Amino acid sequence: MDSEIDYEVVFKALVAPLLLLTPDFVVVAANDSYLKVTGRRRADLLGRHFFTVFPGNPNALNDPDMQGADCLRASLERVVATGERDTMALQRYDIEASGSPGAFEERYWSTINMPILGPDGEVKLIIHRSEEVTGFLQLLRRSGEHGLISARAEVEALEADVYVRARELQDLNERLQQAQRQQRQTASALRETIERERRFVFDASHDLRNPITGLLTELEVALSGPDTGLQQILRKLLRGAERLDDIVADLLELARLDTAAPAATEPVDLGRLVVEELERRTLTTTVLARLDQQVVVHASRIRLARLLANLLANAERHTTTVIEIIVTTAPPDAVLEVIDDGPGIAPADRERVFERLCRLEDACHRDPGGSGLGLPIAREIAESHGGHLYAADHPTGARFVLRLPLAA
Incomplete structure (x- = not known):
């Protein structure tokens, strides 16, 4: 063909009612069929949020069979999250009568939402195709009204069964979508x-x-x-x-x-543990200790000693003149702090230092033989005792704070 296809003209002329939505559900295009079936003008839709134009019937808040707006929003969110097409079961979604704000008309729709992906695989647009089936259901009702009583009962039963099956299909579709999401999350976690x-x-x-x-x-x-x-x-x-x-x-x-092997625990006085560790080690720098009395936790003494030793070794590598150790309480926690006056840790790196084998440039320069395992081990010991170890703000140097539950 010599001339290029005008896709905008094709879109407007398609028989199926179609909308184009952004990933945050703003209308960017509507074809003529959609305008006709909803009784709206293009100017009423373009550039506006879908659920602002079609807010749903406020009288349906307490009716489980009239939650079409919520179901549609969930479907659109699934399309954005998964990048996959989502087919909805038959839904009742009442819309305001054109030119009569607040007056809602009973409408039933069969809807498919399809993603348009960009080169990066992300959802750029959503095609919202919604066929109205209100007339079909009304025809079933009229057939029952003009026929024999038994025929009417059968038609009403058929109508009810169709609607119930549609709701069941919707529920099943949502469960399958949830299972798929969980499967993808599990596979992603396993790969990581x-x-x-x-x-x-x-x-x-x-x-x-x-x-x-x-x-x-x-x-x-x-x-x-x-x-x-x-x-x-x-x-x-x-x-x-x-x-x-x-x-x-x-x-x-x-x-x-x-292996999460539980270690035997006992009451441990954190101040006494610090004194014992300082007596055992030969440090090459000055240590100032401010230790409250009777700060007791339930823990493995051996593992807490390992945690403290790792913090002291890290402080000794980075400090310039002095290391400060503080033991105090902040109920319900016991608090131990190890502070050095070295170059400190940038805020962006305060979580990275607890990653296994992570060594910052300054650490590699000061101690080329370091393994990058001391701080991760210290944090895991803290967490195994129901506590937390983190790097906190400090005007000069690094400040590591250990919080453990106080013994009763």
Whole structure:
């Protein structure tokens, strides 16, 4: 053909009543058939929200058989959410009589809503096709009125059965749509889990290879000549072995947390736990502790000690001069804070630091051997005890806040 098709002319001339809606249900086009069946002008519809033009019968609020507006809105929302066509069962959807605001006419419709997808796969427009079947139902009623009593009863029964079956079909359609959504969500969550585990295995393997490569290199150097300083090499090997031990311990702790194996709990005084941890560790910076007395929680002492150790190790890597530890209460919670005066954490990164193997640029610079597992382990320990660990605002440096339920 020499001339291009004028799709606007074709759309207007189609026999089926059609509307074009945006994803937020604003009318952008209406063909002549739709205008005729609804008794509206094009100017009454274009640029206006569908449910503003056709608000539905307010007298239908308490009648389950007259909820056509709600059903139509649900259908349109499914089309936008899924990008798939949605066929509605027979619906009663009364509309205002043209030129008589507030006067509603009983109308029945058979409706199909179809998406128009853009290049990105998102819904750009919705084709709303709605065939009116009010005349058919009225014909059934008239046939019953002019026939024998038995015929009228049969027609009324048929009409009622058609309507009931239509409602059943609508309910079934909605249940199927819900099942499909749940299936898609489950499949998406499964894919994300598999991808997350794949990345975790890859990154953990990479972190293990670094100290192993260092150990092998030092052993090769030691074997290459008799003049090599044995003590210096042994010290390097010891540091590499300690690094490997730390990574393996982190992986084992994550495995325990992932299996959700319950740990034995006991009353733990958070202030006393901090004192014990500080006595056990040899820190390279000043620590200021403000510890309230009798701040007791029910928890695994070993796991809480691991959580505190990870927070202290993180603070020690990033602080400039001092680390501050605070233990207090904010009923119903016990609160433990570890604060450093280092460069701090940007607001956009405060959740990222709790992702497994996530290491920010500054952390990589300060401690190239870090694994990115310490903070994720600390948060998972907190959550396993019904608490929460998060990075909070602070004028200088980073501030990590642990909240756990106070013991009764």
